[in-house]
Amino acid sequence: MGKPDFRVQNLHVSVEGKEILKGLNLHIRGGEIHAIMGPNGTGKSTLASSLMGHPHYEVTAGEVVLDGEDVLAMSTDERARAGLFLAMQYPAEVPGVSNANFIRQALNARRGEGNELPVLQFHRKLQEKMKALNIDPSxxxxxxxxGFSGGEKKRNEILQMSMLEPRIAILDEIDSGLDIDALKIVANGVNQLRSENIGFLIITHYQRLLNYIVPDHVHVMMQGRIVRSGDAKLAEELEAKGYDWLKKELGIEDETVEVEA
Amino acid sequence: MSEVNTAVSHVHRVAQALGEPSSLLALREAAWRTFQELPQPYVEKTDLRKLTWEIGSFSEQVGKVPAEVQAYIDRLQHSYALFVDGLPIDFRLSEEAKAAGVTYCTIHEAPEKAETLWKANFGTVVAANENKWTALNQALFAGGVFLYAPKGTHMEAPFETIYVWTGGEAGAYSRSLVIAGELADIRYAETVFAAAAGAKVVNSHVLEIVAMADSRVQVSTADAFHRGSTHFVTRRARVDKDAHVLWTVADTSDGTCVELVENELFGPGAKGLARVVGLGHGRSHVELTASMRHVGRHTESEIVMHGVLRDKANTIFRSRTEIVKGAVGAGSEQHDRMIMIDGTARADAIPMLLIDENDVQRCGHAASVGKIDPTQVYYLMSRGIPKSIAVQMIIWGYLHDTVESLASEPMRDLVVARIERELSR
Structure with missing residues (x-):
């Protein structure tokens, strides 16, 4: 399989009849890190959830293509097996299902029937990855x-990502609620995975994370679409000056489209 | 011959076939009269007016052990007693239990083998005059064990009673009595295998547990009562000072059942835990009450009930905590949660708190009925796990802790297989 190629074209998404994304375009290739920034309520998390196929979000127009395959025609689990990964802002808690069992089921689903990873190999790999992420073996x-703390949940998302080795990884506010040490560990996890075989989409509203994961492309989202793209310097500029100058330049008064949780 | 005479002769025949002493016959006859005298009971969620009080027959012919049961028995490493249609078929007392000086026999032999303990305890935890079905059980009981673990006995391996009903017209009136001496730490299990009944009769099962001071008893049950008859189940433990009785109840019945599992927290500092998993399927009607009755001071209890419903099942889970006047400083928690897989099923989760004492430490309860949480399903699917597997993983996760606390590996496997059979359809 060649380098991943992920294309979002003219994406329109509604939630309960209200349009949140209004024609969004994005093109991510293997080896690239894209960051999406923007104030709260501009549609960033909607983008993440709708790319993963959350049933709450309705795609009304546009195209999403991964390696030539129509993503929008796939169910959530098919998207994951095709190589899409979303590190969630608020991952669900599932009592009675152990982390290891869950990750093994997920990994074997991704590898396909007849190609399952033997149990011992799986556990060795899991222990290695956990060690790299400074995660306790328990x-x-x-x-x-x-009962995971906020930081543990985020690290668990990164652990799953490094186990599943997706082709396109979307990280939704992976830095929120992390102290600086945890942030470095998470960033380190991402940097270790960085290669031609994976493309990243990192959603954040703080520039802080981008000090540790240096993006190739930075996009600013307002009113449900990308209003400005640039390189890592754009993120630094936003950190220094805020968003108001950009709003003024673009003639935008209210940048929001939704009330984010 | 009148109906009454037929029944009385039935009582005699049961007693004779089991070779009981005559003192027991008098007890049975008295219970039979109580059964006849007691009025039709009222059960909140089960309409008994539509149900029969016809009693089942009793066969002296030894039935065949079904292959499924034999395969199960073959895996057991611990002490067990096997009853088929009420008759004792197979019995094993482990070397470890022998060495510990445990008394283990059928309930019919107990009046002779353990006279003092028998007299002091039989019918004191579940009395004949409690209601119509406990009276019926005491009149007709056939099959069951007597177990006494002397002071300080500590055994990890359980004692298991296996009740098998092969169908036909046999009535099921099993009854066991388990006594844990002071400081004893033991495990006891009951497993039911049943084929669909040939006739509609009323059945009544009783288990009495006596947990003496500072003892600990873990009880596991795996019930699968059959369609056709009505099953009343009364399992109760009397928990003495600082003793602890922990129940794990796994019910996969497809019949009509009214079940009670109860701890009477009698002594000061007594503790109780009841974990229940229930799988309702087909047209089952199961009204199951897990109850903690706080009598002693500083008694503590917890009830955790998890139900999963399919098809047109109707399951009623009632968690009941009673704190009587004088049970100062009692604490209790209840969790009752039911998941509906099919919209055609019906679930009732009923929390009950009956508190007559002002000085209560804590008393919490939570009850809910609902579908599987869609955010959990989405999360698992977002990692590539197909929806059907995701749903099963979530349900198994939800049942996991209770199933894990069952007495033995074969018992866990049996319960898992029974649930799996209905979930994977």
């Missing part, structure tokens, strides 16, 4: 996200 047998 993590494996704890129930999925149950």
């Amino acid at each position: 993590f494996a047998e704890r129930y999925l996200n149950e």
Whole structure:
């Protein structure tokens, strides 16, 4: 399989009849890191959830294509098996299902029938990845996200990502609620994965994360679309000056389209 | 011959066939009269007016052990007693239990083998005059064990009673009595295998547990009562000072059942836990009450009930905590949660708190009925797990802790297989 190629064209998404994304375009290739920034309520998380196929979000127009395949025609689990990964802002807690069992089921689903990873190999790989992310070994047998702190949940998302080796990884506010040490660990996890075989879409509203994960492309989202794109310097400029200058330049008074949770 | 005479002769025949002493016959006859005298009971969510009080027959012919049961028995490493249609078929007492000086026999042999303990305890935890079906059980009981673990006995391996009903017209009136001496720490299990009944009769099962001071008893049950008859189940433990009785109840019945599992927290500092998993399927009607009755001071209890419903099942889970006047400083928690897989099923989660004492430490309850949480399904699917597998993983996760706390590996496997059979359809 060649380098991943992920294309979003003219994406329109509604939630309960209200249009949130209004024609969004994005093109991510293997080896690239794209960052999407923007104030709260501009549609960033809607983009992440709708790309993963959350049933709450309705795509009304546009195209999403991964390696030539129509993503919008796929169910959520098919998207994941095709190589799409979303590190969630608020991952669900599932009591009674151990982290290790969950990750193994997911990995084997991704690898396909007849190509399952033998149990021992799986556990060796899991322990290695956990060590790299500074995660306690007891993590494996704890129930999925149950009673996890905010930081543990985020690290668990990164652990899953590094186990599943997706082709396109979307990180939705992976930095929120993390202290600086946890942030470095998470960033380190992403940087270790960085290669020609994976493309990243990092959603954040703080520039802070981008000090540790240096993006190739930075996009600013307002009113449900990308209003400005640039390189890593754009993020620094936003950190220094805020968003108001950009709003003024673009003639935008209210940048929001939704009330984010 | 009148109906009454037929029944009385039935009582005699049961007693004779089991070779009981005559003192027991008098007890049975008295219970039979109580059964006849007691009025039709009222059960809140089960309409008994439509149900029969016809009693089942009793066969002296030893039935065949079904292949499924034999395969199960073959895996057991611990002490067990096997009853088929009420008759004792197979019995094993482990070397470890022998060495511990445990008394283990059929309930019919107990009046002779353990006279003092028998007299002091039989019918004191579940009394004949409690209601119509406990009276019926005491009149007709056939099959069951007597177990006494002397002071300080500590055994990890359970004692398991296996009740098998092969169908036909046999009535099921099993009854066991388990006594844990002071400081004893034991495990006891009951497993039911049943084929659909040939006739509609009323059945009544009783288990009495006596947990003496500072003892600990873990009880596991795996019930699968059959369609056709009505099953009343009364399982109760009397928990003495600082003793602890923990129940794990797994019910996959497809019949009509009214079940009670109860701890009477009698002594000061007594503790109780009841974990229940229920799978309702087909047209099952199961009204199951898990109850903690706080009598002693500083008694503590917890009830955790998890139900999963399919098809046109109707399951009623009632968690009941009673704190009587004088049970100062009692604490209790209840969790009752039911998941509907099919919209055609019906679930009732009923929390009950009956509190007559002002000085209560804490008393919490939570009850809910609902579908599987869609955000959990989405999360698992977002990692590539197909929806049907995601749903099963979530349900198994939800049942996991209770199933894990069952007494033995074969018992866990049996319950998993019974649930799996209905979930994977």
